[in-house]
Amino acid sequence: MNRLFEENKNRNIVSLDGVWQFKTDENNAGLAQGWALSPPADCHDMPVPSLWTCMPGFYRYEGVAWYFRRFTASGFTALVFHGVTGLADVYVDGVHAGQHYGGWTGFEVLLKNLTSSEHFLALRVNSTSNHTDTIPLTVADWFHHGGIMRGTELHLHDTARITHFAIRYTLSHLKDGKADATVVCSLRFFSNTTQSIQRTVKMLVDGKVVAETAVSIAGKGEAKITFELKQINLWSPDSPALYRFDAEIEDDGVADMTGFRLLEARDGKILLNGKAVKLKGVNRHEEHPDFGHALPLSLHYKDMAIIKEAGCNTIRGSHYPNDQRFLDLCDREGMLFWEEVPMWQFHEAQHKNQLVLERACTMHTQMVERDINHPSIIMWGLHNENDMTTQAAFSFSKSLAETIRTLDSSRLLTYATMMPLEDICFSLVDVVSVNKYFGWYVGESADWKIFLRDFYKKLDDEGFGDKPVIISEFGAGAIPGVRNFDAPKWSEDFQADYLDYTLKLFLADPRIAGTYIWQYCDIRVGWDSLGRPRGFNNKGIVDEYRRPKLAYKMVKSCYTDISNE
Secondary structure, three states, X not given: OOOOOOOXXXXXXXXXXXXXXXXXOOOOOOOXXXXXXXXXXXXXXXXXXXXXXXXXXXXXXXXXXXXXXXXXXXXXXXXXXXXXXXXXXXXXXXXXXXXXXXXXXXXXEEEEEEOOOEEEEXXXXXXXXXXXXXXXXXXXXXXXXXXXXXXXXXXXXXXXXXXXXXXXXXXEEEEOOEEEEEEEEEEEEEEOOOOOEEEEEEEXXXXXXXXXXXXXXXXXXXXXXXXEEEEEEOEOOOOEOOEEEEEEOOOOEEEEEXXXXXXXXXXXXXXXXXXXXXXXXXXXXXXXXXXXXXXXXXXXXXXXXXXXXXXXXXXXXXXXXXXXXHHHHHHHHOOEEEEEOOOEOOOHHHHOXXXXXXXXXXHHHHHHHHHOOOOXXXXXXXXXXXXOOOHHHHHHHHHHHHHHHHXXXXXXXXXXXXXXXXXXXXXXXXXXXXXXXXXXXXXXXXXXXXXXXHHHHHHHHOOOOOOOEEEEEOOXXXXXXXXXXXXXXXXXXXXXXXXXXXXXXXXXXXXXXXXXXXXXXXXXXXXXXXXXXXXXXXXXXXXXXXXXXXXXXXXXXXXXXXXXX
């Protein structure tokens, strides 16, 4: 199941998860050799979902690989893939049926009027990265995994399918945790005929019909349905009230869960439902040595429990759209979330590259359209640690910001800058977020005070003093189990002391609206390990198997101290 609730109770859905046939294609010969129509003889079994880079024999393979299986369907069918790394090409019975770029948001291939019952499905996956125009680039501070990392399904239809469902709203009369809402539900449809068909769209909230409208579909169709809800309960970390929305037509039905809340950035603070909230969080990669990004549901629940126990009220999804089941869990648990796309340390050459811009805009569009209904998401992140000192960076980021704001004006925009004193792009965002590692990569921990003094002056001088400031990355590495009275670098003692100093400094600073420790858990990193011991980024407050380091209890002490509220 791709969600934590029944999302498509009126659909005929068949899971394609299980054992597929798998073959790497090191010489990129598969197409010429006809693999789209028939698999080669020497295939391996491969579980789906999973990542081949977590399997013996394929641990370091980056490149082209193929997946094969057969399925039974006829008529109007949608092939749904919830996450395939890199560039994915779908072939059905030897015919190219669809393509998708970007591994962390799903896609679907619509097949009209299948004429026979059994079909051959071949999926060509290219996980190759480069230094020029892939997202992410070759050098990234996480591992380049490959494979079908999330679920796959067949959706079987008669005539029409709902392909998109977005819930937008404006609030009024906020008082005592309640408000009135004017709701606009936007839907897109697709039918297997170019002739116009008429359908009635029915909207339900928690099982009660609230609106109906007629829509005409000729291949594609759209509808906007507006209605009022009175005195709804507002969503917040303390009271994560959720409502179920169902959109139904004669042929199909989809559902989503959402909550209602008001987000603002004003006077240097982040306001939720009119009240200032201090963000206390961690950066979390969806990563585990045994699963890569393809985390099982039980591990999502375990991570949430560990993070909440540490006193966190927010998580940054570093650095890509997260599994929707984890976002559902954030909605249920009242965990605030920052979501972004996997752009890490892009520079002027990439900012001037038209293909990079097109891919980035598409990734942001797909992220926002997929996750727009999650109340836990409070910020969209444009990118991470890009060079933001050039006009090319400004133009590039302006395009991304405009893309997101066109789709969703209800959330805050930010990006994490690694050159805050030289950055020229703060006018584009609502929240200024800073990645710095004084006392680890450069200087001493005490240099934070000097930096913050200079940084606040820059913001004030440039007219951005009213923007909230977040310390979005800071931390120190610790090799699990290394303890020493002298607390040298790479020891758990050093990490604990470092985070104790920086957290107390930041939490006491009225100009800092939030902190995101780098990071929650140790993660596997790229081919050259970026100089990382063990081939891991070791800055987690728990190790890769979620065992706590010395810093974990210290973080909990700082984050749960009521004087830091």
